[in-house]
Amino acid sequence: MHAKSVASALEKLVAFTSTTEWKDIPVPVQKRASLVLSDDIGAMVAARDEPELQSLQEGVAVSAGKPEATLFNGKGQKLDRYSAALANGCASDWAELDEGYRRVICHAGIYCLPALLAEAEAENHTTEELLRALVLGYETVARVARAFTFPNLVLHPHGSLAAVGAAAAVCALRRTEQSITVGAISSAATMVVPGPYTHPILGSLCRNIWPGIAAQTALRSVDWASHGIVGLRTALHDVYADAFGAKPNADELCSELGQSWAISDGYHKVFACCQYGHATIEANLKLAEQADPSEIQTIHLETHEKARVMDNPDPTTTIAGKFSIQHIAAASALKREGGFAAFSAEVLSEPSVVSLRHRVSTSPYEPIPEWPNDRPTRVTWTLKDGRTLTHEVLSARGGPDLPFTPDEIRQKIKDIVSDPYPNMFAYLEKILELEPEVLAKGWKENVAWMTKDE
Numbered sequence: 001m002h003a004k005s006v007a008s009a010l011e012k013l014v015a016f017t018s019t020t021e022w023k024d025i026p027v028p029v030q031k032r033a034s035l036v037l038s039d040d041i042g043a044m045v046a047a048r049d050e051p052e053l054q055s056l057q058e059g060v061a062v063s064a065g066k067p068e069a070t071l072f073n074g075k076g077q078k079l080d081r082y083s084a085a086l087a088n089g090c091a092s093d094w095a096e097l098d099e100g101y102r103r104v105i106c107h108a109g110i111y112c113l114p115a116l117l118a119e120a121e122a123e124n125h126t127t128e129e130l131l132r133a134l135v136l137g138y139e140t141v142a143r144v145a146r147a148f149t150f151p152n153l154v155l156h157p158h159g160s161l162a163a164v165g166a167a168a169a170v171c172a173l174r175r176t177e178q179s180i181t182v183g184a185i186s187s188a189a190t191m192v193v194p195g196p197y198t199h200p201i202l203g204s205l206c207r208n209i210w211p212g213i214a215a216q217t218a219l220r221s222v223d224w225a226s227h228g229i230v231g232l233r234t235a236l237h238d239v240y241a242d243a244f245g246a247k248p249n250a251d252e253l254c255s256e257l258g259q260s261w262a263i264s265d266g267y268h269k270v271f272a273c274c275q276y277g278h279a280t281i282e283a284n285l286k287l288a289e290q291a292d293p294s295e296i297q298t299i300h301l302e303t304h305e306k307a308r309v310m311d312n313p314d315p316t317t318t319i320a321g322k323f324s325i326q327h328i329a330a331a332s333a334l335k336r337e338g339g340f341a342a343f344s345a346e347v348l349s350e351p352s353v354v355s356l357r358h359r360v361s362t363s364p365y366e367p368i369p370e371w372p373n374d375r376p377t378r379v380t381w382t383l384k385d386g387r388t389l390t391h392e393v394l395s396a397r398g399g400p401d402l403p404f405t406p407d408e409i410r411q412k413i414k415d416i417v418s419d420p421y422p423n424m425f426a427y428l429e430k431i432l433e434l435e436p437e438v439l440a441k442g443w444k445e446n447v448a449w450m451t452k453d454e
Contacts, residue, residue: 002241002248006147007233009253013143014181016257017136017172022128025135029261030434033131035409036109036138038428039099039268040092041072041117042413043110045420046340047094048073050318052205057087069118070447074420081118082216085166089114089212093158095272095340096322097416101138102267102372102399105157106145107211109266111165112137114215117443119170124442127431129173131439135263137169140185142262144236147253148246153309155244158210159195163188164236166218174222183230188221189239190231200274201312203320267399268409271338273321276306276375277328278396281338283379284329286391293333295383296356301329302365302378313357321348329379330356369394372401406432424450 022030047053057073060083067078071087079087092098092110099109112134120130141164145157167188171181193210200207224230232238240246271281280301284293301307303325313326321327321343328338330353335342347353365376373394380390398404410425410432417424427450430438438446 003234003237005250006237009250012254022132040109042416043098044072044091047091068122081122085115085118085215086212089215104145108138111162112169115166120443124444128439133173136172138263140168141165148240153197156195159193162214184222184225186231186235189235200323203317272340279377279393281332282393283391284333298359298382300380301362326357326360
């Protein structure tokens with residue numbers, strides 16, 4: 001019964017997305033889409049100097065086909081769309097600066113965009129069509145994430161959800177028939193990666209490639225669906241409920257369609273680590289205004305369960321550092337920041353940071369408030385002179401309840417892209433303003449202008 005309900009609900013969702021035009025999407029939602037697009041491109045560019053990513057992208061380029069889609073690494077490279085989707089997808093989460101969906105664990109923007117960017121450039125779809133497909137792909141994968149809930153953090157969503165979002169987005173861009181869209185999404189659901197949540201916490205860089213693998217897989221799933229190679233209508237339930245053990249709620253797939261938009265509930269990041277630690281960073285920055293962090297004896301965090309799961313006082317890779325609550329606390333306190341520099345390989349092995357990590361303790365924050373204050377942290381510094389200082393953050397900035405200002409996010413993007421791409425930010429600003437002339441242009445043309453050297 002549950003499986004049939006999920007199948008029916010997916011068909012209702014696809015009927016809605018397949019018939020929704022850009023003009024049907026409220027202007028504030030359109031603007032959110034342009035911000036997600038710009039911010040996530042910035043996240044891809046931010047990772048360009050990471051040595052392991054560079055090696056990965058060089059390897060992908062060796063076997064790539066005819067150049068048709070841009071690799072956003074500042075090198076002027078173009079690869080075939082499948083290789084570009086893979087390479088950009090791997091970059092999208094590497095710096096931990098990508099946008100996310102706040103209501104459940106889901107980074108819908110980077111699940112959709114690597115495949116969308118490659119397809120839109122290869123076929124020169126208009127920028128308006130790209131943004132429309134982003135909104136609809138985002139809506140689809142966010143609803144799938146809400147429809148299947150897990151009792152604990154076992155699967156990382158970059159593996160378990162990304163292919164579904166990318167398939168839905170590409171179908172929206174290609175405007176496939178509803179039956180093909182259902183089949184492609186269902187097929188992609190059977191091709192997801194059951195990535196363990198422990199992997200980033202314990203330092204496995206393979207976590208960073210899951211969105212890239214998903215983007216490439218999703219493009220193929222849409223290709224193949226047109227030839228009759230599709231998943232069963234019940235595939236979402238078969239995979240997430242039966243195979244992965246999630247609790248299904250079919251209504252989440254099709255309730256309030258067109259009344260509320262998932263992309264409006266996204267959050268943005270200025271701290272380069274897992275969002276579960278952002279409240280800790282904000283509290284540390286406030287405490288650093290009251291005392292010299294070099295005088296810290298211990299740090300205690302009363303925090304939510306998702307942060308406490310990130311328990312690794314000895315992270316050995318940059319990804320482990322970004323998913324270690326001890327490193328997040330120690331590095332942000334001592335460095336007085338939570339940006340990209342605070343989570344570099346150099347800081348990871350800095351003796352003062354290593355020492356303080358082992359003096360960070362945690363306990364449950366009780367009781368946990370309702371959303372959006374469901375990720376709170378109370379930080380207490382005990383100083384070497386015996387004094388204690390405490391600061392509490394109920395909800396980190398960046399989500400729909402406490403959004404960054406548009407200027408703050410624009411400045412973040414500008415700071416990232418201006419060096420490798422001097423023209424990019426000015427062009428992204430036109431997209432952010434939804435300028436009709438730019439939206440009507442093909443994405444291929446806009447990318448060419450954005451990535452010009454002069």
